[in-house]
Amino acid sequence: MDLHQLFVFTKVVEHKSFSKAADEIFLSQSTVSSHIQALEKMLNIKLFDRVGRESILTPQGERLYQWALKLLLIKDQALLDIKEGMTDLRGMIRIAASSVPGQFMIPRMVKQFRKHYPEVTFHINQSSSKIVAEKVLNGSVDIGILGEKYENDKLRYIPLVKEKLVLITSNHNEMVGPVKIRDILNYPFVMRNSSSGTNALLERVLKKNNIQKEQLNIIAYTESGQSLMQFVIQDIGISIISEIAAREYSSNNMLKMHAIYGFDDERYFYLVYNINKTQSLLSKLFIDSAVHLVDGKLG
Template structure:
């Protein structure tokens, strides 16, 4: 089993495309295809399933992928030890993130991390917290950041940062007169802007709604959207009120575009998690990013 076959296989899985993988590792597409065929022939199984849209792992491919990664990572570790004094920390780290950390934590983190590791590049994919979990379990990204824990013992979930869910409203005289204290009995009368199902923010908001006894019958919903940024914009335009991450609304509150209300009698805190696959050995750039990301999030 040749390492160049393994390298081609990993590239196709990560890129979900033979042509893109060929460009990434500077080989021709026929060469990549030959490598995959040779590897599948040696193993006696089909590793990849080709569809009209992309390329995905077969059941056998899902089993083989972590072992393939270990082979390449063992090679990298061996070379790193041999050339330890010459080693520079560089490479590409892929991160799957839900919208709140993706929009309100990572941009500042990238600037922070470049001071220590200027030669590390990032590939970012954004989805809801459920999608982040799936990307980790299917080896699509190195690490993930989301607010939903997984019960799958293959997915490691480590606390990364604290967040808090708050209620936001348009900045109008009606809400200004509440002086920062929103009447609980008024909540049922409001029209809401909601995140989509699968979102960590939506999951946390539903827990708060239960604590405030708002789940007895459906809320009046004017708008359901896919990102916290769209929730915030909807509230700013007066479409409704919303439960949302406190990280997402700092600037809008400071600029007077919306008003923030908290409920001190119930627990509105939530945890953001760092996620990675248990079977994935982490190369030096990834472990370096994890270390400095934890350091950065301690100061949020």
């Protein structure tokens, strides 16, 4: 059985598309189709059903996919074993990340990882924490990094960084020093969307302080952390966001960051992976070293 054909097969499975798989691995769509047809002919089975625009695995295709992942992992391990160093490892790691990790954590992690494995390519998809968890569950990414846990027996979480939320205002806002949580009721407020980890923590804190979400003067909801920052910088509203994100803007004097009295709730950012997904050797190395990648101490 040709390992390259199996590699091409796994990419079609992951993208549910011959054309998208071809784009990723720099082959023509006709070449990808030829590889799949050769596999089907050799095994005398049908691997995909065409459903709308997507190519969906048949039951036989699903079984082959699981074996293909294992065989490709064994190939990587064999290459690693017979080479003196690990810098020759190459391949792609797919990561889904919520907004704060995607903007402020992953670039540092990628930089650290590529010092040791310079032939690695990363595909980063940024979305809400809930969607990150869904992508990890359905296997469309290898790893997720997010700010909220969504419990599922298939998901394993590794704590990376602990942080808290802070209030941010424009440089023109008259607020000074630590503020009380109820002070935010007096100002226009910009809110993250409901599926973000930041929003989930904020709603828990509001409930803890007997504040209904409806009491806030919410002028805008946004899925984009950068858009939210611009609302605040332009003095359109205030917001409560990740301290990690706020610190970057505050240190550059783009906005003001305030602690909140009694706002002691903290959260973790987690790496999450699917225990039922056979990881490539590179993905496994990234998972195992994630904590050190964040703090810059990967030896």
